[in-house]
Amino acid sequence: MTKRMFTTPACISCHKTSEVELDSKDVERWQGGELIQNVWPDISAEDRELLMTGIHSICWNAMFSEAAEEAVAFIDFLIEGD
Numbered sequence: 001m002t003k004r005m006f007t008t009p010a011c012i013s014c015h016k017t018s019e020v021e022l023d024s025k026d027v028e029r030w031q032g033g034e035l036i037q038n039v040w041p042d043i044s045a046e047d048r049e050l051l052m053t054g055i056h057s058i059c060w061n062a063m064f065s066e067a068a069e070e071a072v073a074f075i076d077f078l079i080e081g082d
């Protein structure tokens with residue numbers, strides 16, 4: 001098995017790319033159009049997100065909790081009215 005470093009797209013939150021060591025044959029299969037879940041059946045949702053979009057799970061969680069906080073603030077605003 002030959003390993004190669006794969007550079008992910010830039011994360012939309014922190015704008016950083018990540019380097020992931022992967023089997024070069026697997027990368028070829030994936031880039032050749034095979035579904036990511038077929039190439040890496042045991043991959044976690046976080047890792048799949050990282051490979052496909054570059055979004056880190058911590059960044060994703062941060063964005064999600066920020067969005068949730070905004071939603072809660074908006075609901076409070078609606079309840080309180082003016």
Ligand SMILES: [Zn+2]
Pocket residue numbers: 011012013014015016054055056059
């Ligand atoms: Zn990030």
